[in-house]
Amino acid sequence: MATRRQTFRLYPSKVQEKALLAARRLHCYLYNACVSHRETEYKLHRRTVAYFEQQNLLPEFKQVWVEYAQLHSQSLQATVKRVDGAYQRFFQGLSKKPHFKSIRKYSGWTYPAQSGWKVNSTGKYGTVTLNDLGITLKMRGQAKHWGVPTTLTIVHRPSRRQWFASFTVDVAIPEPKLGSQSDLRYESIVAYDLGTETALTLFDGAEFQEIANPRFTQRSEAKIRKLAKLKRRKRAPEKGVKASRRWRKIHQRESRLQAKVARQRKDWQHKVTSEIAGRYDIGVTEKLNVKGMTRKGGKRKAGLNKSILSVGFGTLNQMLTYKIEQKGGLVLVLPTKTIKPSQRCPKCGAVHKDWAELNNRYHVCSACGFEVLRDRGSVMVMYNVATHQQPGLRTSLVSLGCLSTTSKTRHSRQRRVATTGSMKQLGQRKRQKSRRQVDGETPSADAVG
Ligand SMILES: [Zn+2]
Structure with missing residues (x-):
């Protein structure tokens, strides 16, 4: 079983939208109440409020504020859980201290299990019923993978005035047809590397393929900058002051443009990864640390970082992995530290x-005189390692710690955040990782949780 997220656009009537907005407002107030509770408790008693404490306070809360009684209790718990998640991320130094959310920025709420709602769809169009609000909403959209929907999140995009229903869906995936090492068929292996100049460099033993970075962001950036400049001259919203109509208009245009760029990027990613996953059964890549790559370096690396982010590095990698695995293939993630593909x-x-320096794009080997473009060199090394042809390395994947199937080390941080408290499904279903881990590095301490 794999978990996929599928999102449909909702088309509420005027009356239905009123109910949705009211529910969103209540969830937003609850969120802020929980933040306030934690803040006060800490200021007075230097004590951290646990998730369960707040969850157990919900029944009393509902007695005082009867509006909450009509809302689904698990969805209220999920909102409390959001606060807990925000604090856990803060405690781990992954994000800033949680603060009150304005209703303008509050996106929606979640039904963390299969109760409280019902979806009537075969994966294309359909309806979804929210029992607590007593409304049935029309949905449009088409799911790529459809199965048993397990959670539902209602999302509102205020600047676009759009509503969405985002489901997590359990989808059956085929058993890997390439079970053991001896089954690896070399003719359909591809080694790939994600870069900044060329988004993807591929090598399948015979030929190279370079896929250029589309740079959507850069192209649209001038337009977005222009809008931002116009916006600065209008009256922005402040405490007690409404934004001017002109500010709102420009804000809407800006957010539409950003949404367009996001759609273009996603479309491009799907096209590229589907094409590659269609041709090869085995993908070979190295462990990638996008967060580390994009955070450090300050202004000096800002341009580089922008192009990394504009391709959507992490997503590209994830899509490629799940598409190869979806058809029963295998993705090997080589340990960068042992293999050093770029050096x-x-x-x-x-x-x-x-060779490790980033501005060094053309490599000449001082030992044997071999000349190669940097990105091509590293995919060649990765391909050679996977096919046991790389000189200077123990050639067995097993001895390198590859081909084990413990997939728990990646995304362990997010997962740990998500599993504190009772409603494991909240985060876990979102983040379930199907990637087959062949990383030789030992899992860090926080990965074991
Ligand atoms: Zn050499």
């Missing part, structure tokens, strides 16, 4: 420390 000569195996 190793694919011909003789010599490791050159100076």
